[in-house]
Amino acid sequence: MSGKAYRPPEQGKAGQIFDSIFLLVLVYAVLFAPLVLGLTGGGTITKTVEEPTWEALGQNPTMAAQWEKLGFTPETAAEMITTRFDYTINPWALLLTAAVILGYFIFLIKFSEKEYREVINERFGEKK
Amino acid sequence: MSSTDTAGQDRQRISLLRVLGPAHVWALGVGIVLVGEFMGWNFSVGKGGAMGSLIACWVIGLLYTCVAMIDSEVTSTVAAAGGQYAQAKHIMGPLMAFNVGLYLVMAYTMLEAADALVVGDLLSSVAGEMGHDALDPRPFVVLTIAALAWLNYRGVLMTLTVNFVITAAAFISIVVLFLGVQPWNPGHMLQHRELLTDLPYGWIGVIAAFQFGIWYYLGIEGTCQAAEEVRSPARSLPYGTMSGIITLLIAATMTWYVATGLLPWEFLGQAATPLYDAARVTGSTALQVFLFIGTTFAAIASANGCINDASRAWFSMGRDRYMPLWFGAVHPRYRTPYRAILFLIPIAVSFSFTGLLDQVITFSILSGLLGYTFMPVNMWMFRRKWPLGSIRRGYVHPFHPLPAIVLLLLCITTYFATFLGYGTQLLAMMCFYIVASLWFTFHRYKYVRRGDQFTMPWSRPRGY
Structure with missing residues (x-):
């Protein structure tokens, strides 16, 4: 080490606690709060299909069979199928x-x- | 604070143990990432369709090849705990190092949250299939994180040995599923002809899919976090990282092939546990059990590695006073960064409790992406400040500066991909890092010992 070394101040316990709390508050205020308040997430739009059938939802017989193996009916699968990202x-x-x-x-x-x-x-x- | 457990104040500082070999490095990297094949990657199908996801898998594979090349050179030369954080400290400066440390902590902590969330969701879903509806997943989230934190608290060798075993078991479950669906007999179980569709959003969807394409590989750079605990960093780090990337490319391709041949893309694009669901539709109980075990093991291995990596980055920052010095403590008996491990637990648990898998994953992806954006700039500066031959490098990556240019271009494209659909979250994440940077620059930096930030036995950097 050469020259005059910078001597940083020692941080007391209270300062360390304050800094730790500041970081936690930052995480919760900027990242967690928008998440739980529903301000973030996929920008999607959902098209409503009246009386959904596999055909009306654009599913061929193989697709329909796989949905059924997963425990879905056209009614319960409709929202998943018709929700689309909006890339405007x-x-x-x-x-x-x-x-x-x-x-x-x-x-x-x-x-x-x-x-x-x-x-x-x-x-x-x-x-x- | 006692003189035995507080770094920075201690002349005879307790060091981390050098006990890890290439297999542990592989397990640390792949262990964190392999869960990406069991969940999360499939959101790329939701953003761009099945074919869009495959293109994203390959293009992002190129991004990670550049990451592995660059990281292997720098980390095999800067062999210190904290990985990219230690690199930034020696090559770019304290503020960048602070940010890189924070990227690592946030990427791994959010990934850990996503892992625990998946364990809880999977158990809840299996309980539902067995007739026990509405099982609350949250106790399992807490149990998973608490048990793994305890393991990490007790010691790194035991932690990573456990990781090696469960990572291998999870990888085997992917291979078993792949063979179980008889890929040599298309149309029997795999229905690609009927299930694959055109690009549902066109080429902009393919670009948008890059965001979750990152999930196939996110965390492989975690191999570098253990640099201070590896017996031979110059050999083990490049070897462990490169073999990890190869493992992941194979696993990602098999995963995509099996899942898209069994599940409609609209379902696949929103599923929490796609490989387990793929096993369900085969109708084979044995495969279902295998994939239940594989998914659980992969999530646990990943969370385990994440606690290891996030705590080491946080510990390094505490030791250097970028964070309160209290975090820079090594446990006097177990020699682990125990305070850093404990501090990050509530953050991981809270984000797991939201149940918003795609969004928790997006926070992890964005932190990772910011870290990848740092790498090309870091690489250019590294070669400019210490040209080849000026210092001893453990490994020299070929074709410089091509990997750095490709990496930067792919990072820019992935920011745009995240903007498509998750723009608000991108801005929230940037806001977090901007406020944290201002806090560091105008408050925290005054506690940092300047000369101590440079510990490598190198010559003065050129131009300074």
Whole structure:
């Protein structure tokens, strides 16, 4: 180790507990809450079929036989069969998502680089 | 805090045991991932149809081949606990390392949650078939996670030896199902001609299927987490990782072939336990029992490996003060990162309790994907800062920078695939990492000892 080493402050027990709780709150507020509140998940649409039969649901005899082996009837299988993903692209949402991901990585690389120089300078000494 | 169990304060730091060989590395990688053949991969059928899923399986197989190539070179050179986390620390800097550590923890913890959820669902479903309706799966979720956490608490060698045995048993159950449906006799049990359809969403569905195509292989890079506990990292890590990828490619192809020949794609695309369901429609009780055991074993092996990997990443971050130092403790008797193991249990249990398998899986996939996006950038920097010949590498991957370019392009495509159908979840996950990064940069980083972040006996990086 060369040069003057940075001496970090010691973190007390209370600080460590606070930081641990902060991380748990972050996990539950940002990831868990949207999940249980139903704000996330597959963007799907379901088509209603009046009086569903295997034919009306687009199932050939082999498909119908396999559904029945699994314990389904046309009525109970109808929702599974008619639920489809909606791949309509909202260009603004796509642009926003791309900007967030790109901005995140730019932030990471920029600040990591700054911190990395501090690490290298302390480990190997200031470059002359 | 005692001087015997707290890393960072301890001059005579208790180290992790170097007891693992290539078979353990294989078991750690495949053990985590093999469950992907028993559940989760089939959501790619829901997003793009059966053929779309097969294309996704192959394309994402290419993504993981790039991951394995890059990871083998860097990890066989940076042989320290934490895998990609230790790589990021030495090559890119503390903030990136913090994020990579967090990707690993979240990917494995969510995968562990999904595994426990499947064990609970499967037991509940089998109980229903035997006339015991409405069996609550949640006690089984808690029992699974608690038992495996205890195993991990007690020691790494026992944990991974158990994994080796149950992973092998789960893999055998896939082979038994494959042979049991007589693939040499199409039309007898396998009905591909009648069950396979055109692409239900066209080519955009194929792209969308990439999201869950990741699930065929997610976690294979976990082999690198045990770098500090492997007897010969330069030999065991590339050997264990590459043989793991080959095992998974074979298992994925067999899985797709059997499941799409037995189940209508609309069912397959939403099933929680597709291989078990495939065994059910064969009408063979023996196959059904085999696949029940296989699915349970695969989920348990995966959860077991996930606890191992997530706790080691969390432990490494605690040891380096990226997280509270309290987590950097090694158990004085069992020499395991016991506090990290215990801290992550409630998170895994809570997400299991949601019962939302596809969404829990998506969180795991997204964390994995962010980690794969880091890899090409890391690789470029590694070769730029330490060109070939400047330091001793355990393994040098061929065709650089082609694997890095292909990996980056496939990662971008997979973000788009996730946006299709799971866009809100993608933004929630990004929001989580952005807030965590701001917290690290403007609060946590002040506790980090700068020079200690670089421990490899390498020369000064070029350009610094």
